[in-house]
Amino acid sequence: MSNDFKRTDRISQALLRKLAQLIQQEITDPRLSRFVTLSAAKVAKDLSHAKIYFTVLNDDPVVTASILNAAASYLRTLLAKSVTLRTVPQLHFVYDESIEYGKRLSRLIDEVNPHDKDDEQS
Numbered sequence: 001m002s003n004d005f006k007r008t009d010r011i012s013q014a015l016l017r018k019l020a021q022l023i024q025q026e027i028t029d030p031r032l033s034r035f036v037t038l039s040a041a042k043v044a045k046d047l048s049h050a051k052i053y054f055t056v057l058n059d060d061p062v063v064t065a066s067i068l069n070a071a072a073s074y075l076r077t078l079l080a081k082s083v084t085l086r087t088v089p090q091l092h093f094v095y096d097e098s099i100e101y102g103k104r105l106s107r108l109i110d111e112v113n114p115h116d117k118d119d120e121q122s
Contacts (some may be wrong), residue, residue, distance in 0.1 A: 012041035
């Protein structure tokens with residue numbers, strides 16, 4: 001029986017869980033919103049790099065990305081102390097645009113096919 005999950009998938013999930021805690025507890029930059037959500041992680045096969053996708057509520061994603069990328073080496077050091085890996089990947093934070101894309105598509109569908117109150121009552 002083959003493994004259902006690849007090793008990189010398990011590592012990416014572990015990185016997401018730990019990074020979510022570390023960002024909330026350790027990053028003290030006042031420009032950073034408290035509403036940063038990590039949505040996904042893509043770890044390279046050789047575990048040298050990891051792209052961490054995030055979303056942010058009511059804040060500029062460019063500023064948030066620059067803050068997180070500036071703190072990436074510090075977060076990597078904290079990860080190395082708490083996660084048992086031979087090499088901890090270099091972290092690259094990328095804004096996840098899929099949620100905005102989904103909202104835009106939903107808005108376009110609603111414009112084309114508006115809901116009538118008469119249809120809902122019958």
